[in-house]
Amino acid sequence: MSNDGDQDTGDGWGHETEQELRDEADAAAVRRHRLLRERVDAVDRDLAELRAAHADLASTVSERLAPELEALGAAVTAELEQLRGAVTEMLAEHAKAENPPVDWAKLSVEDATQQWATLARWVGEVLVPVYGITRNELPDCWPLHFTAVVELSWLRSAHVQSYLPGTHPHITAEGHTRWRPAVLARLAEIIASGAAEERCEPGKHQGRALPAGPAAAQPGSTPRKMLALPQHWWSAYQIGFHDDLARRARRQETPTEAWLPAPLS
Structure with missing residues (x-):
């Protein structure tokens, strides 16, 4: 009888241990899922912030930097035209030096x-x-x-x-x-x-x-x-x-x- 009682006790302990292991595994899975969800949510928040920052940057470029860049481009173009004119005058002066008109x-x-x-x-x-x-x-x-x-x-x-x-x-x-x-x-x-x-x-x-x-x-x-x-x-x-x-x-x-x-x- 004692042997049978010992066997029942051992079997009951084993069943309880397996259940506990399953429960712990399920709990761990839930924790991992929650952690994964939290990370996904964090990524979503970061992405939303990044999109907002991008929109703000685009707005800033459109409203502030674009006119400044346009003005800078116009200034560079004007300077290039002045430089081109100066080079043309220099070439003309050099040509005159090579071929001065003759005052007979x-x-x-x-x-x-x-x-x-x-x-x-x-x-x-x-x-x-x-x-x-x-x-x-x-x-x-x-x-x-x-x-x-x-x-x-x-x-x-x-x-x-x-x-x-x-x-x-x-x-x-x-x-x-x-x-x-x-x-x-x-x-x-x-x-x-x-x-x-x-x-x-x-x-x-x-x-x-x-x-x-x-x-x-x-x-x-x-x-x-x-x-x-x-x-x-x-x-x-x-x-x-x-x-x-x-x-x-x-x-x-x-x-x-x-x-x-x-x-x-």
Whole structure:
């Protein structure tokens, strides 16, 4: 009997222990679920706060920072435009230094000597061969017409300017379509004026024959259609060159007082 009583006691204790374990497991599961819920709720609260903060930040950016950024962008754009203008002016000044305009009225003998050579070389190496200028467009005696010399010098400066670094293409186009034709038309007015017997034409200046240049003939072409090569205008160039320098030398020797009028009586 005692053995049976002991067995019942042991079985009862075992059943109670298993139930307690299940209860504790259920309680632990409830605690874990509650803890998980609390953490989820905390995350939800944090997310809600983050969304609210984001909304506040977006509102601040929209109301305050956006106008400030827009104003900053406008200021930067204005500064860039000013900088671009300053750079353009610097390039223009640099271009002027490379290609200053020639004031023929004020040239000294030394400066005129250089400018005559510069102009002759440009006419002979650029204007005539590149653009196919004929003796009809540029008469042989152009160096004997000082106004024509000044016009051609101005055209040379404009041509050089149109190909300097930083020059806009429309400036170059304007030189081709406007300034060169205008100067050639002006040369026709300057050189071709006068009576028929005194007109300038290939080989003649104001009706008088010019000294023949070396190998001046171009077989197979009429004189007016020939290219205005240096061999055709070289003799006139030599005369015009030396006459101009002689005038400048006399001018330099003349004191300014010589231009004072005589006292009134």
